[in-house]
Amino acid sequence: MLTAVNAIPASSIPVRGAIALRPTGARPLPRPATLAPLADRARRIALDRDATLFSEGDDASRIYEVTSGIVRLTKTLADGRRQVLDFVDSGRFIGLHEDALHGATAEAVTPVTVICYESAGVARAVAEDAATAQRLLAELLGAAARAESRLVVVGRMTAEERVASFLLARAGDEAADGDVFKLQMGRADIADYLALTVETVSRTLSRFKAQGLVAMTDAHSIELTDVDALRDLASM
Amino acid sequence: MLTAVNAIPASSIPVRGAIALRPTGARPLPRPATLAPLADRARRIALDRDATLFSEGDDASRIYEVTSGIVRLTKTLADGRRQVLDFVDSGRFIGLHEDALHGATAEAVTPVTVICYESAGVARAVAEDAATAQRLLAELLGAAARAESRLVVVGRMTAEERVASFLLARAGDEAADGDVFKLQMGRADIADYLALTVETVSRTLSRFKAQGLVAMTDAHSIELTDVDALRDLASM
DNA sequence: CGACGTTTTGACTTTATTCAAAACGGGTGG
DNA sequence: CCACCCGTTTTGAATAAAGTCAAAACGTCG
Secondary structure, eight states: EEEEOOOGGGGGGGGGGGGGGTTTOOOOOOOOOOOGGGGGOEEEEEEEEEEEEEEEEEEEEEEEEEEEEEEEEEETTSSSSSSEEEEEEETTTTTOOSSOOOOEEEESSSSSSEEEEEEEHHHHHHOOOHHHHHHHHHHHHHHHHHHHHHHHHHOOOHHHHHHHHHHHHHHOOOOTTOOOEOOOOOHHHHHHHHHHOOHHHHHHHHHHTTTTTTTEETTEEESSSOOOHHHHHHTO | OEEEEEEOOGGOOOOGGGGGOTTOOOOOOOOOOOOOOGGGEEEEEEEEEEOOOOOTBBOOOOEEEEEOOOEEEEOOOTTTTTTEEEEEEEEEEEESSSSBSSSSSSEEESSSSEEEHHHHHHHHHHHHHHHHHHHHHHHHHHHHHHHHHHHHHHOOOHHHHHHHHHHHHOOOOOOOOTTEHHHHHHHHHHHHTSSSHHHHHHHHHHHHHHSSEEEEESSSSHHHHHHHHHHHHOOO
8 A cells, every 4th residue: 555655845856866766678758847836735655566546436636646666557347357558657647537536546566656736736727827737738648649559559459469569668669679678567467458368468478589579587577689570560 | 532621710600500410319519619719710621421631640730629420530550450549529629649740540430520720729729728728638638538448448348348338338328228329330430449340240239139139220220229238238 | 223332141260268287486484 | 595385477278259251131322
C-alpha cells in the first residue's frame, strides 16, 4: 500500500531528479515542469512494488503525476480477464477522467513516486491558466493517440508482431543493435498488455532468441541483436 | 469525394438540426454548441457515403466537428489489415492531434456533414478562451475513455461478447426489448471495428438470431429481443 | 431482369489458448 | 554458504476459437 504520504510542497520536490532512477535503455521522458499553479496543494506519495494507487470504481477526486517508476493502468472483467491499458512512465499524468469514478486501476509495477493534485484544483487551474490547460490537453492528446495505436496492435497484429512492437517501444526510439535494457514488468503484465497469454509471450520471446533477434541473460534483460528484423515484424 | 465546400459562416448553420437525421434508436448526441470563437472561420463540408475527409499521413491543419451522419476513423497496416478506431457520430470532433500529420483516415460511413476549423485558429482559441479549451479537453477525455474501453473489448472479449457490446452501444443506453434500429455500417466495418472477420460477425449475428437475442428483417435492421441476455454477454 | 457487391453458410486450417509439468531464480532460514 | 521453497518462466501436447477459402443466397441498382 502507500508507504509514505509526505506533506511536502511540490515546489521543493526535485522533479527532474527522477531521471536518475531511469532504467538503462528505457524511453526518454524528461518532462520539464509540474503543474505550476497547483504546486502549493500538491503532495508526494511513494508506492511499493505492486501497491495500488487507485482502483476501478474509486472516486476520482485526485490526479497524479508520475515522477519515478512505472505505473500500470488496468481494467478487469467480472470473471478476472485483465487488460493492461498502459504502462505509465515518469513525467506522465494519470487519473484524468470526465467521470466521477476512475475507469481503471493504477498499480506500481516498480517502486513508484507520484505527485498528487486535487481534481477540483485542476479544474479551476484549467479554467484560469492557459498553460495548465494546454499541458493537460497535450497529455490527453498523447493518451488518445497511444490508445489508438494500441488498438491496432491488439486488434490486428499477430503475437510475434505484438511482442516485437512492445520490445521496440520499451527500448525507445533510437534503439540500435547491441542495446541492452531491463523489462521492468513480468510476463503476466506483458501478456495482459498485448492481449495474449503468458505462455504465448514466453514462446514468442524464445523464438526471437532462437532466431537471433534478441539475447537474454535473464528473463528481464533484453539485448537487441537484430533491430531491423524487429522493426520489420512491427512494421515501422 | 467532397461534394460541396460551401463558404457558409458557421453561425448560420443549424447545428442542432442534425438531430433530425438521427437514425431510430441511435445513441443520443445532442451536443450543445460549436466552437464559438472560431465560428467566423468555419466552413461547412458535405461528404457522400464512403468519401474521404482526410487520410493517414495527411497534414493535420484542420479539425472537424461532425454535424450529421457517421464518420469512421481507421488505421491500416502496410499489408492492408485495417482497424476501425471509432465510429464518430454527430456532435463529436475529429482530427485533434499533437502531431502535424493525421494518424488515422476519416471516411463517411453515411452521407456526412462537418464543420471545418483551422487548427491554427483552434490552438489560438485554446490559449485565449477557457471555454474552448474546456470543450476540447472534454472531447479528448471522452475519446481517451472510449479508446480504453475498446482496448478491453478487442483485447479480452470473445467474438460473441464483442458483437453483443457493439449492438448495445449502437442501440444506446436506454435500449429495451422491442427496440429496432438501423446499423448504418456494413459487416466489413463492424468486423474491422471489433477486430474480427466479416464471416465471424455474420455467424455471430446468425447465432444471436437463432437464440432469440435479436431479430433481423434485413441485414441492417436490428430488433433487440433479449437485451438482458445481450447485456449479460457484454457483461454490463 | 440481370449483374454486382454484400451477406450468409459450409468445410477446413491456423493460431493462440488451455492444461500440465518441468526448469529456473531469488530470497530465506538453517 | 548452501539447501529449500515459492513464484515465475519456459516447454510440451492437446484443444478451441476464430480465420481462411469457397460457394451459395440475397438485395440493390441500373
